Amino acid sequence: MFGTSGIRGPVGDEVTAELALRVGRAVGAETDRVVVGRDPRTSGELLVDALAAGLRELGTDVVDLGVAATPTVARAVGWEDGDAGVSVTASHNPATDNGLKLWQPSGQAYDAEGRERITERVEADDPALQPWDRLGDRRRADATDRHVAALVRSADPLELSVAVDVGNGAGGVTADALVELGCHVETLNAQPDGRFPGRPSEPTAENCTALSTLVAEGDYDLGVAHDGDADRTRAVAGDGTFLSGDALLALFAADAAEPGQRVAVPVDTSLAVEDYLAERDVGVTRTPVGDVYVAEAATDPDVAFGGEPSGAWIWPEATLCPDGPLAAVRLAEMAAEEPLAERLSRIPTYPIRRANVEVDGKAAVMARVEERVLESYDDVETLDGVRVQTDDGWFLIRASGTQPLVRVTAEARDAGRAETLADEARTLVEAAR
Structure with a gap:
């Protein structure tokens, strides 16, 4: 039932209100309070309602963040003293899809054992439904401002010009944080719209040509792009160059890790990353493909950073969820010290x-x-x-x-x-x- 990044598939086929209800009941069997949120997809509200109903039927209280970036949901589990979190999102998939991703209080996605437990309960479909006077409550909350504040506290003031392609998703927190830090920010596709009319949700070079052109032709130090739920971030250097995922991984890892430390990367990561880090006495821990596995490896105290070339970046001292807005802030910090194009020139490229x-x-x-x-x-x-x-x-x-x-x-x-x-x-x- 779970793939490498949660439950995900076409709405009305693999992902239905019935499935969301069963997942809610399964998670509710082991929790007292659960934080939920969703990206702007058209189907998201219906699925959150079904999920919340399943949780409440088991007596679990629901804290509903409404439309919120996935890293906001993951962080809010701890902020709200929750036992778990659920993001209703299909991340970078097209508008036809949706899904559910489960979070632990640490911000880490459910591990293999947790996913197996939930799968067994969903398939058994034998919940201990509570009577009318023991149902869970549902209340609305907003965690975006707190996410912005956490990002602002993590960095010094910045004077940069940054273009942010939100991709019609939930990543507006990035623009807010950069403005608060002192940046001049211009946004593209900033209106949340689950149809993703501005561009396809996945922030690839092909899908972000408008951002690259804007940065290249304008007076910008940096461009950043998110997917629909803002767990992914990709970057454009000030000269308009769209950075490859491996190059961005190398830059983040070298910035985060001290000599003697390690970084977690999936098995399909370029050899160039390993070579670039070896020059800095930083080692590599390989994981299966999927940010879930990178996050598990990042719990090791010797691992300072984890990332996937697809755009998922994890700083374990902040959160074990891939945090796209945090990645944008770290990029801005690096660009303020030295242009990304100059940093990029020192990273090897191999066929x-x-x-x-x-x-x-x-x-x-x-x-x-x-x-x-x-x-x-x-x-x-x-x-x-x-x-x-x-x-x-x-x-x-x-x-x-x-x-x-x-x-x-x-x-x-x-x-x-x-x-x-x-x-x-x-x-x-x-x-x-």
Whole structure:
């Protein structure tokens, strides 16, 4: 039921009011107070109502934040003395989708054990419904101002010109915080609208051309972009360059970690990040793909930062939820010290190759691939798929979570070697079909 980032899928098909009701009842079975919030999607209000009804039927009180960024919801669990939080969001997915993501009081998403508990209760569908005089209450609250205040306290005053592409989502907290810090802010797509008319929700280079153009042609030090619930942040340097996810990960990690510390990154992260950090005596802890797993690794006291190239960034001293507005503030701090374009010039770039192989029975194919890889290679990780490290590169073979595909990624410091590793990986998949 849970993917790498909560429950997510098409509304009216995989995600329904009935599902939200059952999740509410399942979470309510182990909580007394739950904080809920949603992104602006058209279906969000209906799903929050069903979720809240399920929670209240179990006697759980509901603190409803209304439309709020996912990191605001996650932070508010602790602020409201809650036992859990639920964001009704499909994050960067299109308007047709919605979902539910569950938070612990620490701001960390539910771990594997917690997700399994909730799944079992949802599937059993046998809740201990309470009588009329023991139902939970539901009250409205606003946590956005408190989120803004926390961000402002985390930084010194800034004098920058920043363009913020909110993406018609819930990330207006970023603009508010930057203004409070002293920045001149211009917004794009700032009106919350769950249809995402300004651009698709995912803040990719292709979807953020308007932001890149605005920054390049205007007098801006920085551009930032969020997805629908503002757990993701991507960046544009002052010269209009849209930073790759790996480059942004390298910059954040180098800024956050001291020599001797480590950062948590998923298994598909570029070798360039590891090389850039190694120069600073910062190590890398690899995790399965998904911010849930990065957050789990970030609970280790030696891990100063966790991030995914997709745009999820975690500073464990602040919160274990990917906090897009916090990432925007940290970017502004870095840009104030040195332009991002100059920082970017010091990060290496290596050739990377990606391919998809269509298969029947991807689980069986991956089992055969893993067996053959373990027989043939020495440095192998099986955290998420099969990752092979060589002296001059790596390749990753990993099943798609939603499609009948096995994904192949290969990278090396030399283009010819990257091609060779990609060919090796594809051959392994083809032989296992």
